[in-house]
């Protein structure tokens with residue numbers, strides 16, 4: 001995967017990992033970046049004519065469909081936008097649990113559904129979904145968030161299988177603790193969003209199906225790893241066998 005002359009859309013581009021992704025993409029020679037944010041007033045000045053700012057709340061279905069029309073030359077879709085909630089799954093209101101699911105899972109799913117017809121018409125299409133190490137392990141203090149990221153990881157696996165015949169490459173990105181607003185309550189060692197963004201783009205260049213862009217996330221994954229790709233491949237085979 002080469003970045004030169006590519007057209008990329010990044011959600012949640014106004015801060016954190018999304019902002020660093022835009023900066024890293026600019027330095028890799030892309031042709032155009034649709035940098036989306038739910039509040040354009042919060043968008044940093046990227047000072048580069050290749051950046052096109054678009055207003056987008058991924059939970060707003062009308063806006064999602066509109067953006068798919070406006071950004072119909074997108075070749076690489078990076079679903080980075082996400083929210084966290086610090087709440088128990090079993091005590092307190094359900095609202096924060098719905099909220100993380102609505103954004104991280106349903107919002108990303110809406111983006112994918114809107115952009116699949118766009119991407120499949122364009123060159124070497126790619127979808128990268130920023131999930132989390134939380135996809136693999138549930139931490140009860142952020143239980144709803146972990147469940148939403150596990151759902152997103154599963155969605156990403158399913159998309160990789162179902163969209164392969166359309167020629168769309170689908171990647172998961174699974175960071176550990178990153179030094180952004182979202183990671184601010186975590187006191188341990190964190191990776192910078194700049195380094196994370198560089199490693200995400202390198203992972204895409206190397207065509208890694210599941211990208212682990214920081215040392216801690218990768219270490220945690222290695223602890224968890226019991227050869228999950230065998231199961232994924234089995235599902236892929238049975239899916240395609242069923243279609244024949």
Ligand SMILES: NC(=O)c1ccc[n+]([C@@H]2O[C@H](COP(=O)([O-])OP(=O)(O)OC[C@H]3O[C@@H](n4cnc5c(N)ncnc54)[C@H](OP(=O)(O)O)[C@@H]3O)[C@@H](O)[C@H]2O)c1
Nearest residue numbers: 012016017057058080081082132175177178180181182183
């Ligand atoms: N930081 C970590 O430790 C960590 C670890 C693993 C995975 N991740 C994942 O990495 C991604 C980026 O997180 P970050 O660390 O950069 O967090 P962040 O600094 O909190 O940034 C989150 C971004 O997502 C945007 N966003 C939230 N809800 C949205 C919506 N409904 N529509 C559109 N944009 C929305 C935010 O926009 P506003 O400014 O408008 O709120 C912001 O731009 C997230 O998916 C997150 O779950 C982060």
